[in-house]
Amino acid sequence: MTEAPDSNRRNALRTRFSGAGGGIILALLAGIVLGGGGLWAYQTVIQQDLRTDRIELALQDLSRSQESLRQMQTQFEVLRGQLVLEESTRKGLEKSLQSTQDDLARTREQLAFYEQLLPPGPSGSISIRALDVSQRGDLLGYKVLLQRNATEGKAFSGSLQFQATGRQDGKTVKIDLSPAVGPEPQAVQNTDETSDSLALNFNQFQRAMGWLALPAGFEPVSLTLNILEGNTIRVSRQAQIAQPD
Structure with missing residues (x-):
């Protein structure tokens, strides 16, 4: 007759414990789910930051390359201008030299002609x-x-x-x-x-x-x-x- 109350008490405690344990388990599961979602979100943010940094670095490299290209283009234009000037000067000098050589040749021909007309006489005369x-x-x-x-x-x-x-x-x-x-x-x-x-x-x-x-x-x-x-x-x-x- 005395065992009935004790049995009822144990069942009540088991039921209470079972209800509490389920809540805890549900809470733990919810925490795990939320923690996993936060971790995924954190990883996503980190990956986006890394991609942004890489894009900025790539843009900086591209800007430096473009600046180097502009400098090399400027140097190329300067050197090409100097080359054109030197080429023009060289052609002018060649033309002047050719003209001088032509004048000298004509003078030598005239001198030879006059020497034939007026022989200078014996050697030393x-x-x-x-x-x-x-x-x-x-x-x-x-x-x-x-x-x-x-x-x-x-x-x-x-x-x-x-x-x-x-x-x-x-x-x-x-x-x-x-x-x-x-x-x-x-x-x-x-x-x-x-x-x-x-x-x-x-x-x-x-x-x-x-x-x-x-x-x-x-x-x-x-x-x-x-x-x-x-x-x-x-x-x-x-x-x-x-x-x-």
Whole structure:
């Protein structure tokens, strides 16, 4: 008779425990589900952040590559401009050189032609190829072209001597003329340079020009040019002097 209450008590406790345990289990299961969802959400956020970082890094690399490309493009344009300028300069120099070579060839042909017309004579001989004389007041202007038949080697060293023939005090006289300062600004302006203007030192060709002083009252008729080597006359040429108007 006494066992019935105890049995009922145990059943009640078992039922209560079973109900409580089920709630706990359900709570645990809910926690697990929620925890799994949170973990999944956390992992998703991390993966998105990683993808964002990778995209930003890729964009930064792309920006740096584009900047490097722009710099290289700028350098390329500068170098191409320099190349075009150098090419233009080179072509200009080549054209100038070709023109100079053509002029030199024509000059050599003309020289060969004139040498055939006017043989320079034996080896070492000197020729007066041109002598032009003009009077201006009490001055005589002269232009001379000399040629020497010689190859490259020892140069000829000598001087010019000018002798004028004319009338002075009613008589025909022949006098030596000295260099003078000419009327043009580019003419010789000092005595030392004037004295040196008669000196010669050349191998094959020599040009000379200048002014000669005429004595007061002297009326020149002709001018004789002597090429001196020391005191020896190597060659002479005479030119008539046209009277000024």
